[in-house]
Amino acid sequence: MPDVTISIWTAAIGFFLGFLAYFFKKWCPSLYVHILTAILGIGWIVYVFLDQGFIKTVPIFFIFGFSFFSSPVPERSKTQLKEIIDQLKEQGAREIVLSKNKERLLADLLFSGFFIVIAVLYFLFGPNSAITFILLYSFISLFVGLTKRVGLLRSLRLFYAEHEEALYAVSLFETKKYPLKELSEVSVQTRPDVLQLFQLFSLFSPNIDYTTSMGKTWKLSFSGEKVYLTPDPLESMDFLLKGEIHKMEEFEVKPFYHPKNWKRLLGKWYFAATVKGVGAYAALLTLFTLLGIGPIATTAVIILFWIFNLWISDRVLKIALDMRKIDDPDLLPIIEKVFSRAGLSHVDIYVTESAEYNGFAIGANIGRSLVALTSETLKLPHEAIEGILAHEAIHVKKRDVLIGQLLRFALIGLVFAGVFLIHEAFPNWLEHNQIFVFLGLWLLIFLLPAFQSLFTQWMEVRADHLGATLLDGGNAQMANSLTILCEYQDRALEKSVGYHIDFKNEQEANKKDKKISSLERDSWFFRFLEFQFMPHPPMYWRVHALQTTETEWSIRKIKLWWCSRFRESLPN
Numbered sequence: 001m002p003d004v005t006i007s008i009w010t011a012a013i014g015f016f017l018g019f020l021a022y023f024f025k026k027w028c029p030s031l032y033v034h035i036l037t038a039i040l041g042i043g044w045i046v047y048v049f050l051d052q053g054f055i056k057t058v059p060i061f062f063i064f065g066f067s068f069f070s071s072p073v074p075e076r077s078k079t080q081l082k083e084i085i086d087q088l089k090e091q092g093a094r095e096i097v098l099s100k101n102k103e104r105l106l107a108d109l110l111f112s113g114f115f116i117v118i119a120v121l122y123f124l125f126g127p128n129s130a131i132t133f134i135l136l137y138s139f140i141s142l143f144v145g146l147t148k149r150v151g152l153l154r155s156l157r158l159f160y161a162e163h164e165e166a167l168y169a170v171s172l173f174e175t176k177k178y179p180l181k182e183l184s185e186v187s188v189q190t191r192p193d194v195l196q197l198f199q200l201f202s203l204f205s206p207n208i209d210y211t212t213s214m215g216k217t218w219k220l221s222f223s224g225e226k227v228y229l230t231p232d233p234l235e236s237m238d239f240l241l242k243g244e245i246h247k248m249e250e251f252e253v254k255p256f257y258h259p260k261n262w263k264r265l266l267g268k269w270y271f272a273a274t275v276k277g278v279g280a281y282a283a284l285l286t287l288f289t290l291l292g293i294g295p296i297a298t299t300a301v302i303i304l305f306w307i308f309n310l311w312i313s314d315r316v317l318k319i320a321l322d323m324r325k326i327d328d329p330d331l332l333p334i335i336e337k338v339f340s341r342a343g344l345s346h347v348d349i350y351v352t353e354s355a356e357y358n359g360f361a362i363g364a365n366i367g368r369s370l371v372a373l374t375s376e377t378l379k380l381p382h383e384a385i386e387g388i389l390a391h392e393a394i395h396v397k398k399r400d401v402l403i404g405q406l407l408r409f410a411l412i413g414l415v416f417a418g419v420f421l422i423h424e425a426f427p428n429w430l431e432h433n434q435i436f437v438f439l440g441l442w443l444l445i446f447l448l449p450a451f452q453s454l455f456t457q458w459m460e461v462r463a464d465h466l467g468a469t470l471l472d473g474g475n476a477q478m479a480n481s482l483t484i485l486c487e488y489q490d491r492a493l494e495k496s497v498g499y500h501i502d503f504k505n506e507q508e509a510n511k512k513d514k515k516i517s518s519l520e521r522d523s524w525f526f527r528f529l530e531f532q533f534m535p536h537p538p539m540y541w542r543v544h545a546l547q548t549t550e551t552e553w554s555i556r557k558i559k560l561w562w563c564s565r566f567r568e569s570l571p572n
Helices: 004-024 030-052 054-070 078-090 102-125 130-155 259-274 279-291 295-311 313-320 332-341 382-397 400-425 427-432 434-468 474-498 524-533 539-547 555-567
Strands: 094-096 157-161 166-170 175-179 183-189 208-210 217-222 225-229 249-251 348-352 359-362 370-374
Touching: 004 030, 004 054, 004 130, 030 054, 054 130, 078 157, 078 166, 102 130, 102 259, 102 279, 130 279, 259 279, 259 313, 279 295, 295 313, 295 400, 313 359, 313 370, 332 382, 359 382, 359 400, 370 382, 382 400, 382 434, 382 474, 400 434, 434 474, 434 524, 434 539, 434 555, 474 539, 524 555, 539 555
Parallel strands: 183 249, 208 225, 348 370
Antiparallel strands: 094 157, 157 166, 166 175, 183 217, 217 225, 359 370
């Protein structure tokens, strides 16, 4: 592993050159700017190569590239932002004054600071291991998100164009247009729920957080996105309550530090430190390093901690994702029918709020398992929801969550054990053949997700076909469920992409974008990537396999998936 100090300096230089390129483009042609930044970047990489050697320079190169392209530079200058605002005003758009104060930003700084402190302590006192780079990448992402948050807080302007019946959100970083015809729900919260909005506290794509104060917050549910904003209390927002949106609900949100939120706060912090990141493991390693505890004892404790986290994963995710039990009287009989047929009478079904269409199983075994659906998924036809529940019921029945985690752990353990044994057996050969070592490491990096996809895809195909046996409509109903799910997902994604606009082209960007369809057979290269490296086979194949086979699970279907995995990965 390269030196931690070198790694941190590399990230800092990547950020610096990213900002340098942004500012230089104002006065110099883009080509000259790219040449200058490339020369400076290559100069740093060459310096690291001469000092650290070939093997250690490779991860440094990727750290530099990641930090350079992640630099939180605005999409436009202040002059361009002013031009957009003037153009909207000329067209008769009314500005909606936003309530802004520093308290909202301080909440983000507080949450980010907790994880930043863990990373800094590990950089200073922890061992130089693979966790160093995971933390560094997380640190960069957190820094980028926080910087953009500050820029958004300072530059965000909101407009309502009555003639278009659209809401515009304009800032240095993006411009979005939300047609009110896509608005499906409006609610008001007494304050922003920062435990829901902070980027590390969400399993799914983060909400669109335009909140700029700790005051009354409007939550707008558009197709594909949920938008949160804090207009000034004196601003009239009645234009949102038109058409089918005739009623607005108002909810009380307690401050995150309120005693009623302590359990929720702890659960979300624990989730962020153990599920979304490695902060908890980094903290343990740092503590054991400072106490002088040996590597064998440290490894044993880390493994036990991982097992403990797997055991309580259902409780942690239930709190972290703000799950609540489904109580829809129309869905309860469907749930009862599916899970009784699967022989699972004690599995709870929950809903978690998200603009995505998804369902998933959680828990180390049947006794500690639950199934969760997103709030958007509950808007699907009941026949489709039944198919999704049947799929997840098989994951629970076959203990796929536990087995998948154990297989991943065993696979990673074998890789590390193999590297360690080779290093101990042939230290001199490795020292003098760094090119072969480099190629071997990259081969392992590519093979690891490929091996993982073998058992995860097998589990998904099995869940499709065994789940179909729980449905009255069999394979046809399961295929139709997946088709409906895909169509809704694709439509929501198209809408979300379409909200981004470009004022240079008459405010209408993305009009020439290709229609998104997960059910179409893609080119061979993308089929290869999906079949060989992704946890799920391509959706077009899953639907086709259900439509062209009988309702059962057999060795013949395993052979069908296995043959398709390679046949579909080849050029047509």
